[in-house]
Amino acid sequence: MLNVSPRQRPYETLPGLNPLGIPAVAPLPTGESADTQRLAERFGADILAAGLHHGQQVVYVKPSQLVALAEFAKNDPQLQYEALVDVSAVDQAELPIAGDASRFQTVYQLRSYARKQHLMVVCPADESGGADAPVAPSLAGVHKGAIWPEREVWDLMGVRFAGHPDHRRILMPDHWPNHPLQKQVPVGGEEVPFTLTWSDPEFESFGKQVMAAESKPPVLPPGMNRENMIINMGPHHPSTHGVLRLVVELDGETVVNVDPDLGYLHSGFEKTGEDKRYKDFVYYTDRMDYLSAMSNNMSYCLAVEKLMGVEIPPRAQVLRVMMAELQRLASHLFWLSTHVLDVSGTGMALLMYATRERERILDLFEMACGARLTVGYMRVGGVSRDIPPAFLGHLEDFLKAMATRIDDYEAMLTHGPLWGERLIGIGKLTRDEVINMGLTGPMLRGSGVDWDLRRDMPYSGYENYDFKVPVFTEGDCFARYLVRMEEMRQSLRIIRQTIDNLPPGPYRAEDRKVTPPPRAELDVSMEALIHHFKLMTEGFQAPPGMVYHGIESSKGELGIFVYSDGSAKPYRLHVRGPSFNNLYAISKMSRGAMLSDIVTNIGSIDIVLGEVDR
Amino acid sequence: MGLEDKLPEGIITTQLETLVNWSRENSTWPLLFGLACCAIEMIATGSARHDISRYGSELFRASPRQADLMIVSGRVSNKMAPVIKRLYDQMSEPKWVIAMGICASAGGPFNNYAIVQGVDKIIPVDVYVPGCPPRPEALLYALDMLRKKQGTDSFRTYANLNAPPPPAVPEDIPALETLRRPQLA
Numbered sequence: 001m002l003n004v005s006p007r008q009r010p011y012e013t014l015p016g017l018n019p020l021g022i023p024a025v026a027p028l029p030t031g032e033s034a035d036t037q038r039l040a041e042r043f044g045a046d047i048l049a050a051g052l053h054h055g056q057q058v059v060y061v062k063p064s065q066l067v068a069l070a071e072f073a074k075n076d077p078q079l080q081y082e083a084l085v086d087v088s089a090v091d092q093a094e095l096p097i098a099g100d101a102s103r104f105q106t107v108y109q110l111r112s113y114a115r116k117q118h119l120m121v122v123c124p125a126d127e128s129g130g131a132d133a134p135v136a137p138s139l140a141g142v143h144k145g146a147i148w149p150e151r152e153v154w155d156l157m158g159v160r161f162a163g164h165p166d167h168r169r170i171l172m173p174d175h176w177p178n179h180p181l182q183k184q185v186p187v188g189g190e191e192v193p194f195t196l197t198w199s200d201p202e203f204e205s206f207g208k209q210v211m212a213a214e215s216k217p218p219v220l221p222p223g224m225n226r227e228n229m230i231i232n233m234g235p236h237h238p239s240t241h242g243v244l245r246l247v248v249e250l251d252g253e254t255v256v257n258v259d260p261d262l263g264y265l266h267s268g269f270e271k272t273g274e275d276k277r278y279k280d281f282v283y284y285t286d287r288m289d290y291l292s293a294m295s296n297n298m299s300y301c302l303a304v305e306k307l308m309g310v311e312i313p314p315r316a317q318v319l320r321v322m323m324a325e326l327q328r329l330a331s332h333l334f335w336l337s338t339h340v341l342d343v344s345g346t347g348m349a350l351l352m353y354a355t356r357e358r359e360r361i362l363d364l365f366e367m368a369c370g371a372r373l374t375v376g377y378m379r380v381g382g383v384s385r386d387i388p389p390a391f392l393g394h395l396e397d398f399l400k401a402m403a404t405r406i407d408d409y410e411a412m413l414t415h416g417p418l419w420g421e422r423l424i425g426i427g428k429l430t431r432d433e434v435i436n437m438g439l440t441g442p443m444l445r446g447s448g449v450d451w452d453l454r455r456d457m458p459y460s461g462y463e464n465y466d467f468k469v470p471v472f473t474e475g476d477c478f479a480r481y482l483v484r485m486e487e488m489r490q491s492l493r494i495i496r497q498t499i500d501n502l503p504p505g506p507y508r509a510e511d512r513k514v515t516p517p518p519r520a521e522l523d524v525s526m527e528a529l530i531h532h533f534k535l536m537t538e539g540f541q542a543p544p545g546m547v548y549h550g551i552e553s554s555k556g557e558l559g560i561f562v563y564s565d566g567s568a569k570p571y572r573l574h575v576r577g578p579s580f581n582n583l584y585a586i587s588k589m590s591r592g593a594m595l596s597d598i599v600t601n602i603g604s605i606d607i608v609l610g611e612v613d614r
Numbered sequence: 615m616g617l618e619d620k621l622p623e624g625i626i627t628t629q630l631e632t633l634v635n636w637s638r639e640n641s642t643w644p645l646l647f648g649l650a651c652c653a654i655e656m657i658a659t660g661s662a663r664h665d666i667s668r669y670g671s672e673l674f675r676a677s678p679r680q681a682d683l684m685i686v687s688g689r690v691s692n693k694m695a696p697v698i699k700r701l702y703d704q705m706s707e708p709k710w711v712i713a714m715g716i717c718a719s720a721g722g723p724f725n726n727y728a729i730v731q732g733v734d735k736i737i738p739v740d741v742y743v744p745g746c747p748p749r750p751e752a753l754l755y756a757l758d759m760l761r762k763k764q765g766t767d768s769f770r771t772y773a774n775l776n777a778p779p780p781p782a783v784p785e786d787i788p789a790l791e792t793l794r795r796p797q798l799a
Contacts, residue, residue: 173693180727188727235697238646238676242653243694264694265650268728275726284723290651334654355661362658372658373651373747610650613691 023565024544025095028060029053035119038078043069048124054306054547058120063137066123070142073110073119081110081119083435084139085550086581087149088574089125089157090563093183095571102127104134104159107561109548109576113435113449116456120548125159138164145438148584156181156270166222171263171613174219180271181572187275188268221259224249228256235264239342239599242609246586246598253595258587262580265613273573277539278304279380281573286374288575289611291334294320294327294365295553297378302459303549303560304380307542310514315505316382317461322395322498323368323377324460324551325491329402330361331554332488336409339481339603343422350412357405360398367391380540381515382508392499399492399499406488414482423478427589427601430475437588438581441556442487443605446480448473453552464501465494477604484606514540539568548576555579555606577611631768638682638708639761645681646674647701650688652715652747659750669757678704683760684737685753689717690730702737708767712756713739715747722746 029051032040036050036057046069048060061069073081086109093103104125111118125134138161139146150161151170158179161167169176178185220226224247234245243264249257269288273281285296298320305312312320337354362372368387369377377384413419429439434447444451452469454462470486472479508515516535517528542564550559556578563572582605589601617627648656660666660674675681678701690698702711713733716722719742721731733739740763743756 185727187725189721189725189729190731235694236647236678236701243649243697264691264697265689266691266693266728267650267689267724268726271728272724272726287651287723290654352662355658356663359658359661359663372749373654 022541022567023095023571025092025097025565026544026546026563027053029058033057035079035117038076039069039073042072042076053120054309054545056118056120056548058122060122060124063123063126063135066121066137067139067142069121070108070110070139074142080112080114081117082113083111084143084145084149084438085109085111085440085557086438086548086559086561086574086576087139087146087153088561088572088576089136089153089159089181090546090572091157091181091183095565102134103131104136104157106136106153106159107546107548107574108139109550109559109561113451118457118548118550120546132158134159135162136160137162140165143438144433144436145581145584148581149438152580155179158182168222171266173263175216180268187271221247221257224257224259233598235261239602241338241602241607244583244602244607244609244612248590248595248598250595255590255593255595255598258590258598260583260586262583263613265609267610267614269575269614270573273570275569277568278542278570279535279539281570282379283374283376286376287610288577288614289553289555289558289579289608290373291608292327292331292554293373293375294323294377295331295551295558297376298324298460299549299551299553299558299560301378301380302551303547303562304542306547306549307545307562307564308380308514308540310381310509310511312382312460312509313506314461314503315386316507316509318498318502319383319387319507320378320460321462321465322495322502323365323375323383325494325498326361326364328554329488329491329495330358332484332491333358333361335484335554335603335606339606340413340419342599342603344418350409353405353409357402360401364391364395364398367394379508379515381511382506384508386507392502395495395499399496402492406485406492410485414485420478422600423481423604424476426477426593426597427604428474428476429585429589431473433588434475434585437585439556439585440578440581441552441554441606442480442483443556443582443585445469445471445483447475453550453557457550459549459551465497467494477600480604541566541568542570550576553578555608555611556582558611575611575614577614579605579607579609579611580614583607583612634769635765635767638767639764641670641673642683642710642757642760642764643673643675643681644671644683644685645678645701645705646676647684648687649690649694650717652687652718655747655750656685656687656714656753659753664750664754666754666757669754669761671757678702679706681705682708683710683712685712685714686718686733686737686739687714687747689722689724690733690736691728692730695730695736698733699736710740710760710764711737712741712743712753712760714743714753714756715745717746719744 028049031052033052036059039059040047040050043065046062046065050059073079089104089106091104102124106123106125108121110121125136127134136159138150147166150164153159155169155171156179229250231248231250233248235243245261247259248255269284272284282297282300285300286293288296333354337351340350365375366372368391369375369384429447431448434444450471455469467490470483472482512531516532521528522532544564544566546563548559548561550557558578559576561574562570565571586601590598666672684702713719718733721729741756741759743752745752
């Protein structure tokens with residue numbers, strides 16, 4: 001069986017290392033906004049607390065009224081919270097909560113596209129059946145987008161959802177013994193044998209982390225009929241962009257049903273994040289969506305900065321935008337090359353062309369931070385270092401070369417008969433469907449929803465840039481292709497503007513509690529030395545609270561939810577990966593289509609399995 | 615001197631092992647199989663700038679039956695481990711494994727419940743490549759290392775030592791029914 005030995009770290013529990021008051025519960029929201037006021041009026045005593053917290057609208061609601069609240073918020077003309085963006089849960093076992101308070105609470109992120117508003121709903125779980133059997137009402141009846149995130153919460157946190165239509169595990173294997181994100185479950189892993197020799201008896205225990213392989217009879221996913229042919233696509237398949245497994249029910253060559261099986265790349269990011277200091281988790285975010293590492297960095301740093309209330313100097317903001325847009329370009333180029341390779345079969349040429357341009361972007365990243373793929377360039381409080389003097393010249397050269405390249409790709413594809421044949425009318429999604437399923441990014445814009453977080457909820461100074469948000473109403477794979485092609489052009493425009501408007505000044509915040517002092521200062525200032533030592537050994541402590549920050553990554557809304565208990569490590573860290581929520585649409589898109597259209601649809605959703613499975 | 619003097623031009627002599635090894639090192643076909651971040655660098659190795667076809671390895675085969683080399687490119691989760699084991703078992707001998715990146719080599723930064731701490735816990739590894747992820751140049755160097763290893767292989771390495779001895783006389787060959795019976799039981 002599985003060996004999940006807890007790792008002992010006695011030095012971290014020394015008395016006096018942590019100040020008093022840690023851990024602490026996130027404070028309740030204060031003040032009010034028009035939306036929270038309206039909800040409080042409508043639900044009265046069922047609202048436990050409502051108001052603003054770190055500038056976010058937060059509502060605490062009793063579990064009995066959660067579904068009613070979601071329905072009201074969705075349908076009320078003054079609220080119009082039409083989409084459920086994310087579901088997560090917090091295990092408060094290690095927090096000083098009141099005796100009768102419930103141990104688990106579920107957290108929902110609601111979004112109004114029409115009113116450009118965001119609402120966080122917190123709901124304590126119903127633990128009348130015992131503290132180890134928490135139950136929350138399922139929102140699947142109101143938002144289809146709740147189905148997968150709720151399965152994820154059940155799988156990782158062990159909160160059961162009453163009335164959920166498909167209550168199975170989603171990431172971990174079916175026979176996994178625990179719910180890993182619960183606080184009593186150790187991080188697991190193996191002791192690192194720094195001092196062991198081969199003759200030590202402890203050495204025997206290594207390598208026992210692999211679960212015993214048992215041959216299990218295949219389980220038919222619910223809703224499938226054994227009369228039809230059931231085939232497996234993946235987890236080892238050239239067109240699934242990683243280790244995605246699809247169980248496909250076929251009638252002839254027509255797809256009747258698709259059931260994705262995830263978790264083949266589940267790496268425990270969220271649990272690892274709870275074990276790392278705030279400043280150390282930046283490097284892990286690179287490895288989630290490894291095609292847009294810069295965007296991941298940015299999203300995480302912005303969430304922590306929101307929690308800390310750190311101000312970022314203008315130069316750092318512009319550098320971040322520049323890198324994030326370069327990354328979007330690189331990610332879209334990679335999407336294009338693999339999509340063409342999957343769909344048209346003759347796309348090897350485009351793979352070579354697009355990777356040629358992508359390599360130049362990776363060269364630029366290497367100039368800026370020394371790494372190609374997992375960059376770790378951004379830090380809480382700014383960026384890790386300034387760009388070298390030659391960087392801008394190379395970037396200019398790249399922009400000059402890139403200007404005509406996108407047209408070249410389009411000339412090969414857009415008006416070609418083969419490309420249209422495989423994409424037009426395939427994987428159609430209507431406007432209502434994409435909103436209800438909680439899809440984001442090009443999936444949303446390809447179906448006629450005019451929404452881009454960069455423009456509608458600007459962060460990092462995106463309000464200062466002039467760019468267009470491409471929107472197409474067809475809702476098929478071709479529309480999503482056109483959206484991404486146009487986004488590449490707009491990214492080039494934004495990068496051009498960042499070069500023109502790059503201000504001089506510091507590249508990271510001067511706040512010594514968050515960013516280390518410059519090297520030169522260490523030689524002359526004792527205070528700088530102390531700051532540096534404290535920062536490198538203990539990290540910085542964030543005030544108690546919970547924040548959600550979403551950015552427009554290349555694949556959609558990448559959100560980070562952080563619950564802080566006042567210590568130097570996040571108490572709960574949740575990632576809302578756009579690929580995960582977008583992939584939910586695969587069964588809707590593929591039903592009734594041909595088997596080969598599944599490959600088109602996977603490419604069109606643009607998934608990265610590192611982010612789907614996290 | 616020797617045999618080669620007597621032979622007409624254009625004919626060389628060599629050992630059969632050397633000839634076979636020479637062909638193996640120059641056309642090692644990897645399995646088309648990517649796990650995580652390292653897979654992206656593996657694709658970059660295959661694309662124009664780094665051009666893995668200089669090594670005769672550009673033909674990534676989707677079927678394990680046709681592949682000689684498994685590049686484990688990324689972290690191996692507990693759920694994926696049995697799949698990798700099966701893919702490895704499906705590859706035909708001789709076969710080689712490159713553990714690309716620190717995750718595949720030793721678990722890397724993911725020392726937690728989900729990740730197997732090194733793919734060598736489940737399959738034998740020939741070359742370990744450090745890096746997170748390794749650059750394409752590092753993967754090419756790993757292929758160089760592998761070629762060195764392939765060049766010194768002998769047929770004996772791949773002899774199936776556990777195979778039953780061939781039946782000596784035709785009368786010893788059991789009827790088909792007796793062969794089938796243990797499988798049915």
